[in-house]
Amino acid sequence: MDEQQPVSRWIRVAACAGAGAALLAVFGWYLRPELMVSLANQLWSCF
Amino acid sequence: MHSNATPAKLSMTQVVICGALIVTLSMGIRHGFGLWLQPITMDRGWTRETFAFAIAVQNLMWGVAGPFAGMLADRFGAFRVIVGGALLYAAGLVLMGLATSGLAFTGSAGLMLGMAQAGTTYAVVYGVIGRNVAPEKRSWAMGVTAAAGSFGQFLMVPVENWLIGGFGWQQALFILGCLALAIAPLGLGLKEPKAAGTSVGHQSVGQAVREAFGYPSFLLLMAGYFVCGFQVVFIGVHMPSYLKDHGLSPEVATYALALIGLFNVIGTYGAGVLGQRLPKRYILSAIYLLRSVAIVVFLMVPLSPMSVYVFSAVMGVLWLSTVPPTNAVIAQIFGVQYLSMLGGFVFFSHQIGSFLGVWLGGMLYDTTGTYDVVWWIAVALGVFAGLVNLPVRETAIARPALAAA
Numbered sequence: 001m002d003e004q005q006p007v008s009r010w011i012r013v014a015a016c017a018g019a020g021a022a023l024l025a026v027f028g029w030y031l032r033p034e035l036m037v038s039l040a041n042q043l044w045s046c047f
Numbered sequence: 048m049h050s051n052a053t054p055a056k057l058s059m060t061q062v063v064i065c066g067a068l069i070v071t072l073s074m075g076i077r078h079g080f081g082l083w084l085q086p087i088t089m090d091r092g093w094t095r096e097t098f099a100f101a102i103a104v105q106n107l108m109w110g111v112a113g114p115f116a117g118m119l120a121d122r123f124g125a126f127r128v129i130v131g132g133a134l135l136y137a138a139g140l141v142l143m144g145l146a147t148s149g150l151a152f153t154g155s156a157g158l159m160l161g162m163a164q165a166g167t168t169y170a171v172v173y174g175v176i177g178r179n180v181a182p183e184k185r186s187w188a189m190g191v192t193a194a195a196g197s198f199g200q201f202l203m204v205p206v207e208n209w210l211i212g213g214f215g216w217q218q219a220l221f222i223l224g225c226l227a228l229a230i231a232p233l234g235l236g237l238k239e240p241k242a243a244g245t246s247v248g249h250q251s252v253g254q255a256v257r258e259a260f261g262y263p264s265f266l267l268l269m270a271g272y273f274v275c276g277f278q279v280v281f282i283g284v285h286m287p288s289y290l291k292d293h294g295l296s297p298e299v300a301t302y303a304l305a306l307i308g309l310f311n312v313i314g315t316y317g318a319g320v321l322g323q324r325l326p327k328r329y330i331l332s333a334i335y336l337l338r339s340v341a342i343v344v345f346l347m348v349p350l351s352p353m354s355v356y357v358f359s360a361v362m363g364v365l366w367l368s369t370v371p372p373t374n375a376v377i378a379q380i381f382g383v384q385y386l387s388m389l390g391g392f393v394f395f396s397h398q399i400g401s402f403l404g405v406w407l408g409g410m411l412y413d414t415t416g417t418y419d420v421v422w423w424i425a426v427a428l429g430v431f432a433g434l435v436n437l438p439v440r441e442t443a444i445a446r447p448a449l450a451a452a
Contacts, residue, residue, distance in 0.1 A: 022198070023309055029205045030305035038208055039304065040297030 056240045057179040063188050065236025066172040067195030069129060072230050073136070073167040075199025076223050077105075077160065079207035086216035097149040101157040103402065108161025109168075110398025113391030116165040117174065118252055120387040125175045129234030132166025136227035139163055144220035167230050169193065169370060170394055174387030175237040177378040183323065185378060189371035190319010197315045197367050201308030249446075255385040259392065264380060264439040268373055269396040271331055274432035275369045276400030278338055278425045282362060285408040289418050290355060299352045303359040310363025318368035327372035327379075328439040335436065338365050339429030346422055379441050
């Protein structure tokens with residue numbers, strides 16, 4: 001059972017940094033003009 | 048707690064990683080289906096109603112099949128249900144791409160994918176987490192898994208957009224079908240030894256269902272989750288139309304979508320972490336009340352791109368953050384033997400709320416010419432859900448008859 005073992009602080013920091021970087025990378029993808037225009041057209045065409 | 052009687056059998060790391068990846072794929076793939084509306088309807092010569100009907104059936108089927116998928120997972124093991132769900136997911140996506148009639152499209156994109164989602168999303172995975180993660184870490188583990196599902200939703204919209212642009216809509220569906228197959232081997236990580244999953248045998252299914260539906264706190268949780276579905280899906284589906292009506296540019300809606308996705312990941316994880324420290328009924332109550340406050344402020348301040356971004360970020364934090372505490376409370380009250388099934392019932396209530404959020408949004412807009420009435424219904428429901436979660440009893444239910452047996 002590994003839940004009893006404390007997770008090293010460095011592993012936590014690395015996991016948080018990795019998750020944060022992944023989130024920002026995906027957010028940055030949304031902000032690229034070609035995706036922005038494509039998604040915007042999709043959203044607006046539904047109404 | 049009931050769960051203490053069940054020895055944990057799988058490693059927490061294994062359960063969390065595999066569960067998170069399964070939910071990432073399952074929730075992610077389904078989240079971008081709206082991107083197929085234009086290419087499919089244009090290519091097949093269908094109306095948007097044909098497409099929308101299939102997606103509505105998918106959402107209802109996801110809810111209806113949830114308790115049954117959960118029941119099978121609790122009885123025969125989540126691994127088998129997940130493998131079945133993955134195969135159904137892949138087949139449904141391929142047939143969705145091949146369907147040439149509205150009926151075939153509804154059967155594949157609606158019925159098959161709805162059932163597949165019931166077998167590969169939160170309720171089934173949470174049953175394994177409940178049985179294999181110690182109670183003091185359970186809410187956190189559920190938060191990680193829910194955050195992974197939120198991340199999948201956030202990630203897969205641009206991925207699916209890229210697939211459609213690069214390979215065409217039909218090939219993109221086939222590629223997603225292959226991706227859905229990856230869920231099956233990940234299910235191996237949730238394969239429980241028999242003692243952990245299926246043969247504890249304190250209660251029958253019927254006893255568990257009767258007990259839950261006779262227990263007021265379960266009904267209160269269902270009522271809250273109904274509101275969650277109503278609010279989230281109403282906003283998700285109708286907010287672009289609301290922004291368009293008020294003259295905002297389509298880019299504002301895309302930014303709003305991105306902000307909701309980003310903050311949703313943070314909110315779901317945060318709710319799981321908070322669930323380890325605070326009574327979950329207070330967390331749920333706060334989430335629903337804060338949603339109402341956010342909507343009221345959004346309606347009261349002059350509408351601008353900035354007000355939309357702030358609202359989207361706040362609603363993003365509150366978006367799926369109800370998922371970890373709701374399921375963790377069910378585990379606390381009823382134990383983990385039928386956690387997937389009971390989670391499925393609560394999720395069914397969520398999907399009824401979702402259906403009404405979409406339908407009432409459209410119907411009242413057509414009747415009144417604005418979304419104002421539905422926004423205020425969403426506010427009132429949020430207050431209602433905030434209040435009904437307060438008396439939820441989080442302590443384990445007493446079972447004198449079973450204890451004496």
